[in-house]
Amino acid sequence: MDLTYTAAEEDFRSELRAWLQANIPQEWSRPGFWESLDDEESFQLRRDWERGKAEAGFAGIQWPTEFGGRGGTPGMKAIYDEELVLARAPRTVNPLGLTFLAPTVMAIGTDVQKKEIIGPLLHNEVIWCQGFSEPGAGSDLAALSTRGIRDGDDFVVNGQKVWTTNAVHGDKIFTMVRTEAGSEKHRGISMLLIDMHQDGVDARPLKQMSGASEFGEVFLTDARVPADECLGEIGDGWRTAMLLLSFERGASGISQYTEFRRQYDEIVEVARKLGRDQDPVVRGRLAKVLTDLECLRLHAMHVLTQVELGRDLGFEASMTKLIWSEAFQDLWEVFDIVLGEDATLDEVAGVDLRPLHAQAMWSRSVTIWGGSSQVQRNITAERVLGLPR
C-alpha cells in the first residue's frame, strides 16, 4: 500500500498551486460572482482564463508532448483535477473536446486531423460540441436518425441533436450521422466533424429545470461537411464512438470527492445555522451520505492504481459512473432534510440558498446524462457480473 504521489508529482502540484493562486482573481470566489454574469460573459471569461492556463503549460497534462501536452503521469492528472477544485477554478469550457475528442484523434485521426484539431483545442481556439443524443435516441444511441447524403466531396446532413453541452458557444461538433441509407442500429454510421458556423446549423439553448442552459439543441438542415472530415472510417462511426467514450475512464474521482466533500461541509454549515445539526435524523442521513463519499474517494484511488498499472478497467467504468452520480444525488437529497419545511425557499436565516439549490437541481441530471443509472446497472449486471442479457 502506498497512498502517496511521487516527488515529481508533488512538485507539479506545488507549481500548479502557485500558478492558480496567482491567476485566479479573488472576486471569482465571492458568492454570487458567476451568477452575476450573463451566460456569454461568463463563457468568454472562462474561455480566456483557460487559454492562459494552457499557455502556462497547465493543460493536456497527460497528453504526449508532441501534441503540445505535458507528457505527465495519471497521478499528475489526478492532482491537476483536484487542485483546480481546491482553487475554485472555473470549469473547462471545452470538456467534450479535451476529454473525448482529443485522445480519439491522437489514436485514430489522420495526420491532418491531428494537426488541425489538437493544438487549437488545447488553446480554446475551437470549442467542440458532441452530437450524439437525439430526441428519438437517448439511451438507445443506435436508434439515431440524423442522416448524411453524399453530394460530391461533401455529406449533406439533416437531423436534430439534443443535450448538446455548450451548443450555443460551439464552433465545431463531432456528430454521429447515419451515412448509409437504410442502415440499421450501429451499422452505417459515421462520426462527422461539422463546422457549426454555417447556415445549415442552428444551435439553440435548452432551458433546464434549474433555469440554466448548460445544454442546447442543434438543428442540422442541409448542413455541409467535407467527406474527409470524418473521424475514423466512413461507416465505422460506432467503433469510433465506443473508443471515444472509453476515454471517460480516467481518475477524476479524487477531484469529484474534493468537490462533493466541500458541498457536504456547506450543507453541514447550513444545518448549524438552522440549529438542525444536532438532530439525530439529520446526523444519521448526513453520515450515511458521507460514508458513500468516502467510499468514492477510495474507489478513485483504486481506479488510479489500476490506471498506473496499465490495466484496462473496461466495464468497471459503469460502476464508477453509478457511484459518483448516485452519491452526488443522495448528498443533495439530504439537503432537503436539513432545510425541512423551508426546503424550497431562496433564503433562510440570512443564507442565500439559491446556489445550493442550483446544485440540488443539477444533481437530478447526473444520473441521466453520460449513460443513465439504469443503463449502467444493466452494463454492470451483464458485463461485470455476467448475468444473461
Next chain:
Amino acid sequence: MYFALTDDQREFDNAVRSYLAERFDGEAVRGVVENADDTGNPAALWKAAAEQGWLAVTVPEEHDGLGLGVVEAQVISRALGAGTAPSAWRGTVLAAEAVRLAGSPEQQAAWLPRLASGDAVGAFTLRGSAPGTLPAVEYGAVADVVVAPSGDGLTLVTGASATPRGSYDGTVRLADLDAGEGEALPGATADVVADLTDRATVLVAADLVGIAREALTRTVDYDRDRKQFGVAVGSFQAIKHALADLHVNVTMAEHAVLYAAHAVDTRPDGSDLAIAVAKAKASDVAIDATAAMIQYHGGIGYTWEHEAHFFYKRAKRLAAQFGDADAQRERIAALTIG
C-alpha cells in the same frame, strides 16, 4: 499510488480460501452448525490456522509470529467470513494484539508464542467488567485466556467458569463468563483500548465484507442458471439492477475495509473516520447482500438445507458487534459535524 493488496497479501488470501474450499467447505460448516454441543472451534481448522500462520499474523517475530499488520489480518478475516468458518481465530488474534500492545514483557513472553502457535485459544471482549460477568463472549468456553475490560483498563482473565449462550448464528459459540479479577495489562491506557477497539472493529468489518461478497457471488451464480418462465431469472431487470447495486456496495465496502486496515496500521489523518466508514458500510452491505441471497434464491433460499441462512445469521450477529451501522454513523457525524 498503490491502493491494492500486494502479491504476497493476495497469496495469503488464496491460501486461506483454498484451504477452506478443499478442507472445510459448507458441509463442514453445517456439521458445526448442527452440533451445538461441540466446541464450535473444529480441531482440523484450528490446526490449519496454527500451521499456516493465520493465528501468528500480527504477533512479532521475536515471539514466533509473522510480524504483519492489520492489512494482512483482514485478508484472513475476510476469507473466513466468505467461508462462514467457525473459528476462535479472531478472538485469539485480538487477545494477542492486546498482549502485544498493553502487556508487560513477562505477559508477552508467556502468551504471545502460545497464541501464535495455537497452543492457547484467546478471546476478546469489551462487554462487562472483570471481576464479574462477561456476557456472550465469543468462544469464551474454550478460551485459555480472555482479554476483558476491568475498570478503565484491560485484564487477562484465566480460569473463568463458562455458561453457554444459545445463538441462532451457529457458526460461532458464545458463553457468559464468570470472571475473576485477572491479571491487569499494565499498558492498557484509554488510547490503547481505543486502538484495540479499532482493530476489533476492522476485523469484524472484514468478516462482514467477506460474507457479503460470497453471498453476492453465489446468488449471481444461481440466478445465471435458475430458469423460470423459460429463461434464467438473472435475465430479469428487477433482479439485475438489485444485484448490480449490491455489487457496487460490496465493492465500496471492500475498499473501505482495506483502507481502514491500512489506517490502523499507519494512523494517517482521518483514521477514526475511515474505521467508522468501513464498519458502517460493511454492516449494511452484509445484511443487504445476505438478505438478497435468500430473496434471489427464492424458496430454496429459505430452507434449512440451503446455506444462505449461515451467511445471513452470521452477518446479523457481526453487524451489531463493536458498534452497528447507526452507532458508526453517529461517530461519523461527531467527526464531521461536531
